[in-house]
Amino acid sequence: MTTVQPEGTLAEPARNGDESREPDPDLVSTDDRGRMGRGVRTLVPSRRAAAGLIIIAIFVLVAIFGPLISPYPAEKSFDSWLTPSWRHLLGTDDYGQDVLSQLIIGTRVSVAVGVLSGLLGSALGTLVGLLSGYFQGIAGEVLMRIVDLLLVLPSLALIIVIAAFVPSMSNGVEILIIAGLSWLFIARSVRGQVLTEKSRTYIDVARVTGLGHTEIMIKEILLTIFPVVFANAVMVTTSAILTQAGLSFLGIGNPNSVSWGSMLALAFSTGAILHQAWWWVVTPGLCITILCYGFVLYGNSLIEVRYR
Amino acid sequence: MTAPVTAALDTPASLTLHDFSVTYHRGRHIVEAVRRVNLTVRRGEVLGVVGESGCGKSSLALGLLHLLPADKASVGGSVKIGSHELVGASSAELQEVRWRDVSVVPQSAMNALSPVLRIGDQIADVVRAHTQESKRSARRTAEDVLVRVGLQPEHARSFPHELSGGMRQRAVIAMAIALEPEIVILDEPTTALDVVTQQLVLEQIMELRAEIGFSLVFITHDLPLLLEWSDRIAVMYAGGFVEIGPQQQIAENPLHPYTRKLLGSFPSLRGQRDEMATIPGQPWDLRRRGRGCLFAPRCDARMDVCTAETPHLVTEDGRAVACFLHHNNVSPDGAAIEGATA
Amino acid sequence: MIIDLEHVTKDFRGTRAVSDVSLHLESGENVCLVGESGSGKTTIARMIMGLEKVSGGTITVHGKPVQGGGRLSRELQMVFQDPFSSFNPRHTIGYALIRALQAGSDLDRRKARERAVDLLDQVGLQPAEEMLARYPDELSGGQRQRVSIARAVGGGAQFVVADEPTSMLDVSVASRILQLLRDLMRLNVSYLFITHNLAVARYIADRIVVLYRGEIVEEGPADEIVSDPKHPYTKLLLECTPDPERPKRARTERVARTDLPGDPDLWCPYADRCPYFTQECTAPVEVQQVEGRRVRCTLYSPERMSADTAIR
Numbered sequence: 001m002t003t004v005q006p007e008g009t010l011a012e013p014a015r016n017g018d019e020s021r022e023p024d025p026d027l028v029s030t031d032d033r034g035r036m037g038r039g040v041r042t043l044v045p046s047r048r049a050a051a052g053l054i055i056i057a058i059f060v061l062v063a064i065f066g067p068l069i070s071p072y073p074a075e076k077s078f079d080s081w082l083t084p085s086w087r088h089l090l091g092t093d094d095y096g097q098d099v100l101s102q103l104i105i106g107t108r109v110s111v112a113v114g115v116l117s118g119l120l121g122s123a124l125g126t127l128v129g130l131l132s133g134y135f136q137g138i139a140g141e142v143l144m145r146i147v148d149l150l151l152v153l154p155s156l157a158l159i160i161v162i163a164a165f166v167p168s169m170s171n172g173v174e175i176l177i178i179a180g181l182s183w184l185f186i187a188r189s190v191r192g193q194v195l196t197e198k199s200r201t202y203i204d205v206a207r208v209t210g211l212g213h214t215e216i217m218i219k220e221i222l223l224t225i226f227p228v229v230f231a232n233a234v235m236v237t238t239s240a241i242l243t244q245a246g247l248s249f250l251g252i253g254n255p256n257s258v259s260w261g262s263m264l265a266l267a268f269s270t271g272a273i274l275h276q277a278w279w280w281v282v283t284p285g286l287c288i289t290i291l292c293y294g295f296v297l298y299g300n301s302l303i304e305v306r307y308r
Numbered sequence: 309m310t311a312p313v314t315a316a317l318d319t320p321a322s323l324t325l326h327d328f329s330v331t332y333h334r335g336r337h338i339v340e341a342v343r344r345v346n347l348t349v350r351r352g353e354v355l356g357v358v359g360e361s362g363c364g365k366s367s368l369a370l371g372l373l374h375l376l377p378a379d380k381a382s383v384g385g386s387v388k389i390g391s392h393e394l395v396g397a398s399s400a401e402l403q404e405v406r407w408r409d410v411s412v413v414p415q416s417a418m419n420a421l422s423p424v425l426r427i428g429d430q431i432a433d434v435v436r437a438h439t440q441e442s443k444r445s446a447r448r449t450a451e452d453v454l455v456r457v458g459l460q461p462e463h464a465r466s467f468p469h470e471l472s473g474g475m476r477q478r479a480v481i482a483m484a485i486a487l488e489p490e491i492v493i494l495d496e497p498t499t500a501l502d503v504v505t506q507q508l509v510l511e512q513i514m515e516l517r518a519e520i521g522f523s524l525v526f527i528t529h530d531l532p533l534l535l536e537w538s539d540r541i542a543v544m545y546a547g548g549f550v551e552i553g554p555q556q557q558i559a560e561n562p563l564h565p566y567t568r569k570l571l572g573s574f575p576s577l578r579g580q581r582d583e584m585a586t587i588p589g590q591p592w593d594l595r596r597r598g599r600g601c602l603f604a605p606r607c608d609a610r611m612d613v614c615t616a617e618t619p620h621l622v623t624e625d626g627r628a629v630a631c632f633l634h635h636n637n638v639s640p641d642g643a644a645i646e647g648a649t650a
Numbered sequence: 651m652i653i654d655l656e657h658v659t660k661d662f663r664g665t666r667a668v669s670d671v672s673l674h675l676e677s678g679e680n681v682c683l684v685g686e687s688g689s690g691k692t693t694i695a696r697m698i699m700g701l702e703k704v705s706g707g708t709i710t711v712h713g714k715p716v717q718g719g720g721r722l723s724r725e726l727q728m729v730f731q732d733p734f735s736s737f738n739p740r741h742t743i744g745y746a747l748i749r750a751l752q753a754g755s756d757l758d759r760r761k762a763r764e765r766a767v768d769l770l771d772q773v774g775l776q777p778a779e780e781m782l783a784r785y786p787d788e789l790s791g792g793q794r795q796r797v798s799i800a801r802a803v804g805g806g807a808q809f810v811v812a813d814e815p816t817s818m819l820d821v822s823v824a825s826r827i828l829q830l831l832r833d834l835m836r837l838n839v840s841y842l843f844i845t846h847n848l849a850v851a852r853y854i855a856d857r858i859v860v861l862y863r864g865e866i867v868e869e870g871p872a873d874e875i876v877s878d879p880k881h882p883y884t885k886l887l888l889e890c891t892p893d894p895e896r897p898k899r900a901r902t903e904r905v906a907r908t909d910l911p912g913d914p915d916l917w918c919p920y921a922d923r924c925p926y927f928t929q930e931c932t933a934p935v936e937v938q939q940v941e942g943r944r945v946r947c948t949l950y951s952p953e954r955m956s957a958d959t960a961i962r
């Protein structure tokens with residue numbers, strides 16, 4: 001069954017369009033070839049992306065509405081070490097606090113700190129990468145050497161050291177510290193992308209037709225590399241979530257707030273494993289994993305579309 | 309350069325295409341890129357195939373050696389080399405013929421060299437794929453053939469990015485002649501090169517031709533180039549040949565209106581400076597089905613019959629033309645140009 | 651518009667891409683830079699446009715030196731060689747064209763759009779309105795070059811630098827683009843056209859400048875250069891230009907000299923390929939005035955001319 005194309009009519013006005021020296025059509029499709037990077041379709045390109053976004057959205061909603069949906073306040077204590085039941089869906093911990101409630105309340109910190117520091121770091125990294133890639137020159141080089149140096153140092157060790165010097169650790173400080181190290185990776189990556197795009201002819205065209213630097217950086221370069229930058233930002237956010245959990249677990253995080261990391265810390269330090277309290281040991285880690293997985297799904301699907 | 313060998317009409321044929329077609333299919337879309345063409349390549353001749361982008365010439369080159377992906381393209385008709393029939397042949401038979409009897413240098417081959425392998429190794433790979441030569445022997449063959457195309461044996465150890473465009477093109481040609489085939493098909497071999505490099509590469513090819521004795525099928529859109537180098541020229545349009553004939557006759561007395569227009573559409577080195585013909589409209593889009601002569605919409609000499617019937621490629625006195633201006637033979641397919649219907 | 655290059659040189663990491671080039675360009679005259687790859691022709695174009703900085707010498711437009719880093723004025727524009735990368739794939743043709751028209755002018759969006767439609771019409775892209783909404787990957791190479799040309803001339807440019815605008819197109823398509831360029835001359839546009847094909851050069855240009863390895867080796871009226879080339883390299887270029895009207899020629903003598911005494915820089919850059927090389931051909935080779943043309947070759951130096959008439 002051939003699809004019938006309209007027959008060539010002679011009355012067609014002679015168009016002056018030309019063919020260029022491209023290879024013969026290997027595959028001729030009269031379908032609209034998928035447009036990459038146009039509008040909102042960039043942001044949700046596939047089912048995997050949608051799945052990832054849904055997972056993220058669920059956690060964000062839980063974070064926002066935490067106290068409202070939590071069955072009990074986090075601090076209220078019941079009997080300790082209760083196994084999961086209808087009253088306590090995920091049992092209680094050593095202090096008798098409802099695990100599910102803690103998870104829900106803890107989502108706030110984990111999501112907020114993780115996502116915010118991821119965003120902050122990405123924004124900063126993109127800015128630095130863009131500027132140093134576009135303008136190059138000495139300042140850009142020096143900046144990149146600093147970035148390289150900092151990248152070499154093990155970030156967790158660095159964070160621990162910094163945290164030790166900080167007088168008091170609040171969520172805000174945590175965000176700053178984590179963001180302060182995650183921007184490095186993005187800066188390098190963005191700079192590389194910018195350097196590649198800069199060499200393209202259409203950037204020369206933009207300069208020749210008189211577009212200003214800012215416009216070129218944003219409308220021409222950033223727009224083009226945005227999907228990859230976004231995908232990288234998503235990865236950075238994942239890392240930030242893990243880092244935050246790690247800090248709490250190690251005890252250098254904010255001591256005042258409940259987070260998944262702090263739950264894990266408590267679980268281990270009070271011997272939950274010996275009590276076979278799987279509901280307390282496994283669930284915070286599971287939450288971290290699932291949330292990160294949501295980001296990974298989303299981020300990867302963005303990169304795939306770009307390079308298909 | 310030695311004077312070109314003009315193959316006489318009774319020279320035996322190296323390659324014969326009969327009713328040869330190449331069809332692309334994807335789902336329900338079907339495109340006939342090469343429409344039942346008949347063509348003979350004679351021993352020792354230089355046959356130029358000229359056509360614009362989208363006329364099917366690359367499909368012709370790759371299709372006849374069954375180098376197109378089998379799930380997307382199918383080939384019909386007959387392609388005979390010596391006694392081998394290629395259409396419908398098994399992989400083993402094709403393997404015997406490829407590169408040993410016929411080789412192809414596709415368009416932009418010089419950009420398709422593996423960037424992580426040395427040139428010598430890539431040529432050796434080709435040799436070993438089609439012969440029983442050992443690694444060492446194949447490497448030696450590779451070095452030898454590099455010298456033959458005007459490079460140094462040391463270049464066998466170079467990577468593609470270390471060579472200039474002209475040198476990479478020579479390397480790719482080296483691959484094609486390494487097994488001294490009877491027929492070499494070059495698809496736009498000098499398109500990306502500047503005129504001086506182009507000249508040098510072509511001279512080298514012609515020297516090799518004189519040395520080894522292969523027939524050359526030279527595919528390009530650059531008609532003036534073919535007029536300088538070919539013995540015969542075949543003009544391709546919309547998947548079929550509209551005119552085939554000896555170079556001189558095509559140059560002095562083109563029969564088909566497309567050939568005529570094409571000849572006039574290049575800036576010349578002498579004569580009136582501002583005279584240059586252009587062909588109105590666009591080249592025929594192979595995705596469309598059409599009725600009658602597919603060039604008719606752009607033809608200034610078209611008649612009523614041209615839109616109703618398809619002219620057959622009729623040979624007379626060593627020249628072939630598919631045009632009702634010169635004969636009345638209708639294509640045996642009948643009125644419509646049919647894609648292979650499901 | 652007057653563009654002057656005075657003793658311009660350009661070095662890239664130790665290699666001299668352009669060497670002592672002096673050129674005078676004026677509105678009203680179409681000039682062609684001809685040379686093979688590596689001759690420096692594109693580099694010169696980019697320096698004129700301010701996309702590269704000169705290493706030595708000066709380039710002035712209307713007497714003012716060209717600033718590095720961007721466009722000098724709306725009157726000087728450029729068409730690039732590669733139609734496939736001349737457009738940001740994420741913007742429509744309309745966006746690219748309208749934005750270019752607006753930059754540096756006070757056209758509001760509506761007026762710019764009207765002008766864009768008019769321009770697309772003039773360069774043969776119809777229906778123009780529909781074209782505005784298309785993305786670059788929906789257009790063929792020839793169509794994209796037409797848009798590039800529209801973009802270049804749209805702002806009232808007097809001078810357009812065209813860097814091999816047709817070399818990536820089918821030759822028959824190229825002929826239509828060349829014809830378009832000629833047609834647009836009625837808009838008082840002059841071209842600095844870059845190519846490696848003398849036939850194309852002759853079609854477009856009034857004056858041809860032949861470049862070899864970054865130096866000007868010959869310069870003169872287009873017709874004369876093509877019919878009576880003086881410099882040995884120009885002769886080589888001419889022989890290598892496909893010419894359907896010329897009978898098949900015997901292969902010309904190819905020279906590849908590897909025995910140049912001393913440092914290669916001591917000699918004329920063409921020395922290793924020149925059939926007429928003598929010990930007199932030391933660098934720098936003086937530019938001679940021969941029959942209304944400039945030729946950088948010792949063949950035409952007074953000493954040699956009187957001594958050896960056999961060459962001519």
